[in-house]
Amino acid sequence: MRILLIAPACPHPFGDTAAKWFDVLIRELVRRGHRVELLCITEEPDARVEQSRRALAGIEGPGTLNALFHRMAISRSSLGRRLHSARRPFSELEQADGVRQLIDERLAQGYDVVHVEQLWSGWLIDGVPRSLLNVHHLEVIDREHDDRRSWREQKTWWQMRRATAAILRRSANVRLFTDRLAIRAREYNATARHCVIPFALDSTNYEPVPTATEPVVGLIGSMHWQPSRSAAERLITRIWPSVRRAIPSARLLVAGWNVDRYLSAHAGSPGVELRANIAHPRDFFSQVGTMVYAPGRGSGMKIKVMEAMAYGVPVVTTAEGVEGLAAEPGIHARVAEDDAALAAHVIELISNRTTAARMSEAARALIVDRYNPSVVVDRVIKVYEDVVAAG
Numbered sequence: 001m002r003i004l005l006i007a008p009a010c011p012h013p014f015g016d017t018a019a020k021w022f023d024v025l026i027r028e029l030v031r032r033g034h035r036v037e038l039l040c041i042t043e044e045p046d047a048r049v050e051q052s053r054r055a056l057a058g059i060e061g062p063g064t065l066n067a068l069f070h071r072m073a074i075s076r077s078s079l080g081r082r083l084h085s086a087r088r089p090f091s092e093l094e095q096a097d098g099v100r101q102l103i104d105e106r107l108a109q110g111y112d113v114v115h116v117e118q119l120w121s122g123w124l125i126d127g128v129p130r131s132l133l134n135v136h137h138l139e140v141i142d143r144e145h146d147d148r149r150s151w152r153e154q155k156t157w158w159q160m161r162r163a164t165a166a167i168l169r170r171s172a173n174v175r176l177f178t179d180r181l182a183i184r185a186r187e188y189n190a191t192a193r194h195c196v197i198p199f200a201l202d203s204t205n206y207e208p209v210p211t212a213t214e215p216v217v218g219l220i221g222s223m224h225w226q227p228s229r230s231a232a233e234r235l236i237t238r239i240w241p242s243v244r245r246a247i248p249s250a251r252l253l254v255a256g257w258n259v260d261r262y263l264s265a266h267a268g269s270p271g272v273e274l275r276a277n278i279a280h281p282r283d284f285f286s287q288v289g290t291m292v293y294a295p296g297r298g299s300g301m302k303i304k305v306m307e308a309m310a311y312g313v314p315v316v317t318t319a320e321g322v323e324g325l326a327a328e329p330g331i332h333a334r335v336a337e338d339d340a341a342l343a344a345h346v347i348e349l350i351s352n353r354t355t356a357a358r359m360s361e362a363a364r365a366l367i368v369d370r371y372n373p374s375v376v377v378d379r380v381i382k383v384y385e386d387v388v389a390a391g
Helices: 017-031 046-057 078-087 099-108 119-125 151-170 180-189 228-246 282-283 303-311 339-351 353-370 373-390
Strands: 002-007 035-042 064-071 111-118 132-137 172-175 193-196 216-220 251-255 272-276 290-293 314-316
Touching: 002 017, 002 099, 002 119, 002 290, 017 035, 017 046, 017 064, 017 111, 017 373, 035 046, 035 099, 035 282, 046 064, 064 099, 111 119, 111 373, 119 132, 119 151, 119 373, 132 373, 151 180, 172 180, 172 373, 180 193, 193 373, 216 228, 216 282, 228 339, 282 303, 290 303, 303 314, 303 353, 314 339, 339 353
Parallel strands: 002 035, 002 111, 035 064, 111 132, 132 172, 172 193, 216 251, 216 290, 251 272, 290 314
Antiparallel strands: none
């Protein structure tokens, strides 16, 4: 099968969600003998592009990979951009210089399936037959209860709703990570094919870390994403004080992209350390004994929760945090909704390392068994075959 993959992030085993997923997908497709054409449209630094090139160059299998990295730049006038965005909101990827021509050239060369990553990329396949849109989360769910006070915030929300509706109504084939996302997508287009297939992690990239000997609690995430930021603020201001009172020696490490920008007001909180620069996820997870991720609102699978489980770090979270995971509360993670219960779970896991170790082992086994690349990509290929058969 010849598959054209279009991604807004450089495939990499330790990049963002799109980067991780495409790295797993490409490796499995090549291993199974498929022909993969990758078009990566990115704003990432040259160093990240080169890292991705090197990682992809090491893929082995009977299939082939032809990767093209295209620099994201928009040279059209400000007025032209505004007019285009008024008609097709969040279409910056489509407006990037040379992108439409590159896609048309790739399509003309022949393909079986076109697979695009992330919702706003859906503009690129408007009217393209045998195309599949992959949706990680829906911001119309994540942000529907935001307090939109300014005119700019109201406008962004209106445009976001318009873009979501327009793209999902135009998409005949959509892969989503969770049932919750599929239910919302069907509200826009009941006749489309909506396939729920979870995210996959390659557990060979996540060797279990040594059991922590110090009472260190942690949270890692991209703080420009509102669910991660709200989870961090909730942990620091509402959960952590109770943990600290019970265990005065406990420390809290909050790390990730933009943590210094969005959480600087909490830098002086007792026992709290903010760290923006983490070279590798293992550098974080090897330091923490418990991962606490308690978002109030956030759709899709939470990859940092999955990574914590893969590394063997026990997780305390909410139902939102285990969305899409077949995690049993008390077996694979401690799950609660109110602050007091969440704090009590954290204190329990810090104090009882035997319980923490038992839960960590069960959680890692869940990731290895249910969310490994082979199992997940089997289902994705079946969707590809259905898309081709449907024409």
